[in-house]
Amino acid sequence: MVLQVIARVPAKINLLLAVGPVRPDGFHELATVFHAVSLYDEVTGSSDDGVSVTLGGPYGTRAPDGDENLAVLAARALARRARPARPPGVRLGIHKEIPVASGLAGGSADAAGALLVCNQLWGLRLSDARLAIVAASLGSDVPFSLTGGTAVGTGRGERLRPVPVGGPLHWVLAFADGELSTPQVYRRLDELRAERSAPVPPPAVPDDVLAALAAVDAPALAGLLHNDLQEAALALRPSLSDTLRAGDELGALAGLVSGSGPTCAFLARDDAHAAALASGLAESGTCAGAVAVVGPAPLGT
Numbered sequence: 183m184v185l186q187v188i189a190r191v192p193a194k195i196n197l198l199l200a201v202g203p204v205r206p207d208g209f210h211e212l213a214t215v216f217h218a219v220s221l222y223d224e225v226t227g228s229s230d231d232g233v234s235v236t237l238g239g240p241y242g243t244r245a246p247d248g249d250e251n252l253a254v255l256a257a258r259a260l261a262r263r264a265r266p267a268r269p270p271g272v273r274l275g276i277h278k279e280i281p282v283a284s285g286l287a288g289g290s291a292d293a294a295g296a297l298l299v300c301n302q303l304w305g306l307r308l309s310d311a312r313l314a315i316v317a318a319s320l321g322s323d324v325p326f327s328l329t330g331g332t333a334v335g336t337g338r339g340e341r342l343r344p345v346p347v348g349g350p351l352h353w354v355l356a357f358a359d360g361e362l363s364t365p366q367v368y369r370r371l372d373e374l375r376a377e378r379s380a381p382v383p384p385p386a387v388p389d390d391v392l393a394a395l396a397a398v399d400a401p402a403l404a405g406l407l408h409n410d411l412q413e414a415a416l417a418l419r420p421s422l423s424d425t426l427r428a429g430d431e432l433g434a435l436a437g438l439v440s441g442s443g444p445t446c447a448f449l450a451r452d453d454a455h456a457a458a459l460a461s462g463l464a465e466s467g468t469c470a471g472a473v474a475v476v477g478p479a480p481l482g483t
């Protein structure tokens with residue numbers, strides 16, 4: 183019998199995030215390119231009677247440690263869906279290296295990690311496709327967090343198509359002090375759009391983004407990175423403009439707000455450039471810290 187299972191689940195950035203009109207169900211129609219990067223939370227699952235979670239690591243105190251934790255919700259959703267022979271329990275441990283509410287989908291990563299460890303711990307043998315259905319019920323980013331790598335996401339982001347990337351891309355993540363609420367950023371975008379009252383086009387991922395990724399052409403990719411949520415994130419957190427400017431002055435190929443922010447992601451030429459950029463940003467006084475990462479990152483075990 184398996185007694186302990188570990189999953190390492192990566193953070194994501196959005197290389198392109200096109201936000202379409204609000205749908206009747208209240209969600210926005212999205213077209214995005216998810217890109218997993220080498221900043222990992224580690225989720226451990228051990229056999230136990232009930233479902234519980236403990237948190238550690240640099241951001242362990244920032245996430246909820248009770249029933250609202252997305253990893254706990256994921257374990258419970260899997261138990262409901264899979265109906266294993268005996269009532270399943272798990273003691274989850276999360277080592278949080280991914281900052282909370284930072285636009286890096288750390289909660290989604292933990293939910294995906296919990297699905298992976300419980301599937302194994304409870305001997306469920308659910309296929310990737312069935313796990314993805316449970317994942318989509320938990321949040322728009324959870325299905326991608328189950329796969330890692332790079333993928334185009336449509337719908338709410340839950341419909342995925344893997345994207346081939348011809349080699350490693352080097353990035354710097356600049357963390358902000360404090361958090362940004364994803365629903366609040368979307369609301370701000372809606373307000374900005376209402377003020378303009380211009381029609382919102384259907385969201386799409388241009389083919390040249392996919393071509394630049396296949397060719398690992400960082401300079402071409404730099405000109406194509408785009409985030410429709412950036413304006414709203416900057417309106418809510420104007421100091422992020424200073425971070426983006428600092429990255430630009432330090433020679434980043436490009437910089438953008440990651441997802442709903444407040445983390446900013448910068449594209450570098452290579453690993454040495456990324457290391458120099460990370461230390462320059464960390465010393466710039468415009469962010470709370472900066473790390474060099476590589477994408478596309480696979481899931482780890």
Ligand code: ATP
Binds near residue numbers: 283286
């Ligand atoms: P996204 O980009 O997917 O919206 P995010 O990176 O901006 O996500 P998360 O770190 O996923 O934000 O946190 C979003 C909310 O989820 C926070 O309010 C947090 O309290 C809650 N939450 C629940 N479980 C977790 C978890 N395991 N880790 C982080 N946040 C969690």
